[in-house]
Amino acid sequence: MTTEVSKHTTKDESANPEPDQILSPRRSLQLSQKKWWISVLLCLFLVLLGDILVMLLLNFFYVQDRRGESGQDQQYKGTWLQSLVQNAAFPILIPLFFIFPSPKRNQETNNTSFLSFRLIVLYFVVGVLVAAHSKLFALGKLYANYGIFTLISATQLLFTAFFSAFINRFKFTRWIILSIAGTICIYVFGGPNFAGEPKEDEESYDIQAWLTFAASVAFALSLCFIQLGFEKVLVKTKRYGNKKVFRMVLEMQICVSLVASVVCLVGLFASGEFNELKGDSKRFKKGETYYVLSLIGLALSWQVWSVGLIGLVLYVSGVFGDVVHMCTSPLVALFVVLAFDFLDDDFSWNRIGTLIAIVVALGSYFYTLHKRNKKKMVELNQSENNVEV
Numbered sequence: 001m002t003t004e005v006s007k008h009t010t011k012d013e014s015a016n017p018e019p020d021q022i023l024s025p026r027r028s029l030q031l032s033q034k035k036w037w038i039s040v041l042l043c044l045f046l047v048l049l050g051d052i053l054v055m056l057l058l059n060f061f062y063v064q065d066r067r068g069e070s071g072q073d074q075q076y077k078g079t080w081l082q083s084l085v086q087n088a089a090f091p092i093l094i095p096l097f098f099i100f101p102s103p104k105r106n107q108e109t110n111n112t113s114f115l116s117f118r119l120i121v122l123y124f125v126v127g128v129l130v131a132a133h134s135k136l137f138a139l140g141k142l143y144a145n146y147g148i149f150t151l152i153s154a155t156q157l158l159f160t161a162f163f164s165a166f167i168n169r170f171k172f173t174r175w176i177i178l179s180i181a182g183t184i185c186i187y188v189f190g191g192p193n194f195a196g197e198p199k200e201d202e203e204s205y206d207i208q209a210w211l212t213f214a215a216s217v218a219f220a221l222s223l224c225f226i227q228l229g230f231e232k233v234l235v236k237t238k239r240y241g242n243k244k245v246f247r248m249v250l251e252m253q254i255c256v257s258l259v260a261s262v263v264c265l266v267g268l269f270a271s272g273e274f275n276e277l278k279g280d281s282k283r284f285k286k287g288e289t290y291y292v293l294s295l296i297g298l299a300l301s302w303q304v305w306s307v308g309l310i311g312l313v314l315y316v317s318g319v320f321g322d323v324v325h326m327c328t329s330p331l332v333a334l335f336v337v338l339a340f341d342f343l344d345d346d347f348s349w350n351r352i353g354t355l356i357a358i359v360v361a362l363g364s365y366f367y368t369l370h371k372r373n374k375k376k377m378v379e380l381n382q383s384e385n386n387v388e389v
């Protein structure tokens with residue numbers, strides 16, 4: 001399988017040995033697999049942290065902004081701003097991009113172009129998809145009951161699996177299928193409450209369904225194209241040799257967010273929403289300073305989430321990234337229950353059940369990854385034995 005688990009040793013690397021390759025191939029593979037597990041766990045933690053912070057701050061924002069009390073039709077406004085906030089804090093990643101190391105320079109990585117035409121097209125397409133799902137999810141959340149939003153947005157994992165099968169030639173194992181099924185149940189039954197829901201007489205389920213379906217498709221496609229970009233396009237620039245390094249995640253996130261932010265900025269001005277910002281900040285219960293601070297906090301939290309998610313796509317796959325994102329739902333709900341006291345929210349039995357189910361859903365995916373790593377080790381041992389004979 002080529003789409004999952006980085007190819008730990010390649011011909012190119014053996015031609016230009018780095019410290020790892022001076023060790024025996026077996027030890028070197030062991031080390032790179034250990035590094036790979038640490039990277040995966042770190043990205044998983046970033047997705048969890050990002051998901052929790054985003055939902056806490058979004059709830060804070062919608063509790064404070066009193067849009068239902070304004071007397072005008074404010075309920076569905078402010079979504080260009082929300083989608084801009086989801087993407088706009090990417091400049092904080094630029095210093096990190098220069099801090100994180102690139103693979104050591106060698107003949108292959110020396111004379112390489114920074115951007116190729118295909119890479120520019122990829123960043124543009126993914127940027128537009130990200131802007132689209134940011135805007136559509138932001139709108140979908142406001143049109144009706146959040147439980148229905150969750151139910152429909154659970155299709156994002158089905159779409160991701162479907163598109164991955166074609167675009168990334170993703171191979172399913174029975175453990176991955178179990179993990180996907182478990183994740184959908186966890187997401188549907190364990191989700192948090194959301195303070196931006198409209199009053200019952202304002203709910204519009206039809207519009208919500210279409211917006212959320214479209215958002216789920218755009219989100220799934222963006223994950224698959226990001227994976228394709230890492231495996232087939234970014235690799236071809238040869239800037240990173242044949243390695244999967246964290247710098248690639250930062251490059252992808254910075255370039256994609258730049259495009260998405262431009263699209264959202266155009267939307268913000270073209271829709272006239274920009275002129276309403278002053279009124280929005282004045283309506284905020286805690287005052288303008290908290291309005292600005294909550295938006296800054298949201299923008300930073302979205303970056304944490306995105307970097308973790310794109311990291312999981314790089315190290316594992318788009319399907320795994322989505323599984324992790326959706327599995328965080330009950331933990332997000334737990335933090336929302338602890339932090340807010342609205343809608344008689346409590347951590348009910350179904351949520352406790354989904355918390356336990358996370359172990360099964362993530363465990364079965366991890367089992368597949370562990371088996372693949374083990375298979376690589378066995379193959380290496382066999383090839384070493386063959387050489388010795």
Ligand SMILES: Nc1ncnc2[nH]cnc12
Pocket residue numbers: 133134137138153156219
């Ligand atoms: N993937 C996603 N699922 C649900 N809500 C989202 N908001 C932004 N991205 C989302």
